[in-house]
Amino acid sequence: xxxxxxxxxxxxxxxxxxxxxxxxxxxxxxxxxxxxxxxxxxxxxxxxxxxxxxxxxxxxxxxxxxxxxxxxxxxxxxxxxxxxxxxxxxxxxxxxxxxxxxxxxxxxxxxxxxxxxxxxxxxxxxxxxxxxxxxxxxxxxxxxxxxxxxxxxxxxxxxxxxxxxxxxxxxxxxxxxxxxxxxxxxxxxxxxxxxxxxxxxxxxxxxxxxxxxxxxxxxxxxxxxxxxxxxxxxxxxxxxxxxxxxxxxxxxxxxxxxxxxxxxxxxxxxxxxxxxxxxxxxxxxxxxxxxxxxxxxxxxxxxxxxxxxxxxxxxxxxxxxxxxxx
Numbered sequence: 001x002x003x004x005x006x007x008x009x010x011x012x013x014x015x016x017x018x019x020x021x022x023x024x025x026x027x028x029x030x031x032x033x034x035x036x037x038x039x040x041x042x043x044x045x046x047x048x049x050x051x052x053x054x055x056x057x058x059x060x061x062x063x064x065x066x067x068x069x070x071x072x073x074x075x076x077x078x079x080x081x082x083x084x085x086x087x088x089x090x091x092x093x094x095x096x097x098x099x100x101x102x103x104x105x106x107x108x109x110x111x112x113x114x115x116x117x118x119x120x121x122x123x124x125x126x127x128x129x130x131x132x133x134x135x136x137x138x139x140x141x142x143x144x145x146x147x148x149x150x151x152x153x154x155x156x157x158x159x160x161x162x163x164x165x166x167x168x169x170x171x172x173x174x175x176x177x178x179x180x181x182x183x184x185x186x187x188x189x190x191x192x193x194x195x196x197x198x199x200x201x202x203x204x205x206x207x208x209x210x211x212x213x214x215x216x217x218x219x220x221x222x223x224x225x226x227x228x229x230x231x232x233x234x235x236x237x238x239x240x241x242x243x244x245x246x247x248x249x250x251x252x253x254x255x256x257x258x259x260x261x262x263x264x265x266x267x268x269x270x271x272x273x274x275x276x277x278x279x280x281x282x283x284x285x286x287x288x289x290x291x292x293x294x295x296x297x298x299x300x301x302x303x304x305x306x307x308x309x310x311x312x313x314x315x316x317x318x319x320x321x322x323x324x325x326x
Contacts, residue, residue, distance in 0.1 A: 001044040002119045003325035006112030007034035007318045008096070008103040009153035010191075010282060010291055013248050014225040016218050016255060018147035018164055020139075021208050026218075028164035029225040030149040031175075031232070033316040034157040037096040039108045041116040046090040054087035055080075075110060078141050083117045091116075097312065100197040102283020107150030108321075110134040115155075115321045127320060131155040131170075145205040157320030161229050175233055184238055186316050190276075190294050190302060192309040194264055196287025203284040207256050214255050224248050239277055242293030246278030252285070259285030267309060274298065274305035 017028030048054035053064040071077035099105045111134045118125045134151040138144045161173040275298025282289045
């Protein structure tokens with residue numbers, strides 16, 4: 001049996017500039033981190049000689065089929081096809097947090113399954129190749145309207161500045177912080193679930209179709225990344241980092257009408273009134289998780305203000321996708 005553990009991610013700044021439709025013309029950058037919430041894939045040989053089916057896939061549903069082509073779950077099916085695996089395999093999927101919640105779960109799924117199947121075939125795949133293959137499968141084979149940051153965070157892990165060039169290359173710059181500054185950042189972040197799920201692909205497709213009209217917003221979002229990196233890697237107060245989150249959220253809200261709604265706006269305003277310096281809805285928008293930057297002395301008040309929403313404890317700077325059992 002192969003078991004692969006792959007992290008989810010939190011994107012602080014730069015979301016939207018990681019789409020080739022934007023960065024191939026203007027360049028792009030994101031600043032974010034892998035977190036200690038994960039997706040797990042368990043892959044093993046299935047003895048089809050003993051059953052009337054040859055492939056078993058278990059996720060929120062269970063599929064028992066005679067061949068890969070019969071699998072209804074498209075990402076499972078297409079990734080297995082890429083590896084030319086036709087039969088005699090069983091795969092189980094579990095996750096710490098729900099899908100469609102803005103934490104990059106679809107890309108973590110792709111990265112984790114690719115990593116697990118590579119190991120199942122007795123091979124090793126470097127992090128860069130792992131990220132690139134996941135991007136290719138999601139964008140070119142599955143035809144998903146996704147950016148390119150989530151796959152990289154899932155593959156590499158860590159707290160990173162990822163830069164995208166106009167030549168389609170990317171560079172992962174690990175942000176090195178002292179232990180005390182890393183702990184201060186970690187302890188200043190709160191994560192609350194809005195209770196709303198959404199299909200990110202629909203929102204992102206509208207943004208891409210409207211790219212000429214939101215390009216200036218994305219350029220401002222792009223420029224905020226450098227400011228945030230300077231604060232984080234330097235000696236400035238991390239409170240400035242929190243205030244920049246507010247600035248980037250206000251820009252993100254302008255990208256599409258469906259990025260926010262009454263529930264999300266209420267969450268954010270309650271948190272700000274209680275002492276949060278800034279924050280943002282993670283992912284494409286419309287639902288999922290709200291990230292907040294809150295000084296420790298104000299966190300009790302913020303938790304009380306958001307008592308109707310479920311808080312998820314988490315830590316940043318988690319490792320990338322890895323085989324934890326073989």
